Amino acid sequence: MASAAGLGYSSVIERNWFALRQHEVPVLRPGSAPVRILHISDAHLTPGRHRLMSWLRTLEALEPDLVVNTGDSIAHPQAVGPFLAALGPLLDRPGVFVYGSNDLYSPKPRNPARYLWRTSAEEHARDVDDLPWADLGAGMESAGWFNANNRRARIKVGDHDVEVAGVHDSHIARDRYERIAGAADPSADVRLGVMHSPEPAVLDQFAADGFELLLAGHTHGGQIQLPGTGPLVTNCGISRELASGLHRYPGTGADSEPWLHVSAGLGTSPYAPVRLCCRPEATLLTLVSGIS
Numbered sequence: 001m002a003s004a005a006g007l008g009y010s011s012v013i014e015r016n017w018f019a020l021r022q023h024e025v026p027v028l029r030p031g032s033a034p035v036r037i038l039h040i041s042d043a044h045l046t047p048g049r050h051r052l053m054s055w056l057r058t059l060e061a062l063e064p065d066l067v068v069n070t071g072d073s074i075a076h077p078q079a080v081g082p083f084l085a086a087l088g089p090l091l092d093r094p095g096v097f098v099y100g101s102n103d104l105y106s107p108k109p110r111n112p113a114r115y116l117w118r119t120s121a122e123e124h125a126r127d128v129d130d131l132p133w134a135d136l137g138a139g140m141e142s143a144g145w146f147n148a149n150n151r152r153a154r155i156k157v158g159d160h161d162v163e164v165a166g167v168h169d170s171h172i173a174r175d176r177y178e179r180i181a182g183a184a185d186p187s188a189d190v191r192l193g194v195m196h197s198p199e200p201a202v203l204d205q206f207a208a209d210g211f212e213l214l215l216a217g218h219t220h221g222g223q224i225q226l227p228g229t230g231p232l233v234t235n236c237g238i239s240r241e242l243a244s245g246l247h248r249y250p251g252t253g254a255d256s257e258p259w260l261h262v263s264a265g266l267g268t269s270p271y272a273p274v275r276l277c278c279r280p281e282a283t284l285l286t287l288v289s290g291i292s
């Protein structure tokens with residue numbers, strides 16, 4: 001009885017109990033105007049998730065200067081239109097996106113607890129990409145969002161000159177950091193690294209190239225957390241302490257370390273529709289002046 005109530009709570013209530021997280025990130029030069037970045041990730045949208053779509057539509061009211069989507073946006077062949085519609089006027093703002101593995105591969109019914117003892121990377125190796133990821137990308141690109149999958153660019157965000165580099169999902173070995181490698185430009189106002197899976201091998205390269213704010217998703221914050229112990233897994237190589245939220249990476253205490261924000265994400269796989277002590281979220285990151 002208690003476990004049934006817990007399942008009902010985690011699948012019906014907490015899974016639809018969306019949270020807006022907010023952090024300040026001190027990466028701008030002294031005297032710079034703030035930059036508001038809305039970070040969304042891991043919507044795993046299916047056309048029936050009306051509460052999720054309704055909440056996404058409210059985020060335009062935050063008036064972000066830039067929207068960053070770190071992937072796993074869809075989980076259904078007919079989800080592209082609803083996802084773009086839910087973004088709505090956010091698409092008229094500057095935006096950046098990368099894909100996650102679940103934008104390419106439709107979800108399969110599997111034991112949802114399996115990720116406690118193995119990652120899902122090897123499962124995708126035998127699959128054929130069968131979701132309309134190209135249509136999804138075309139929808140965001142045609143609105144003017146930058147496709148950052150193994151690509152690098154300068155984008156204008158208000159009066160700020162932002163250098164952006166991103167990789168496709170390393171979880172399925174689609175990342176090609178060599179295509180974007182090279183020192184970040186110190187004359188840019190912000191240097192932003194974007195990826196789906198926050199794998200240390202990728203994070204280390206962004207850090208070595210001087211990108212000072214790294215945005216990722218994928219972990220779902222562990223999706224299930226136990227009170228007092230935090231997430232059980234990250235489903236990638238980073239430590240459980242970094243599974244969600246804003247931290248310095250890797251966390252040695254050096255001032256030169258980049259900031260890493262890992263989104264706990266908006267959704268879940270349709271076949272693991274539970275969240276426990278890990279509410280679905282979007283995050284407003286306000287970049288402010290740091291200490292020079």
Ligand SMILES: [Fe+2]
Nearest residue numbers: 042072102218
């Ligand atoms: Fe995901």
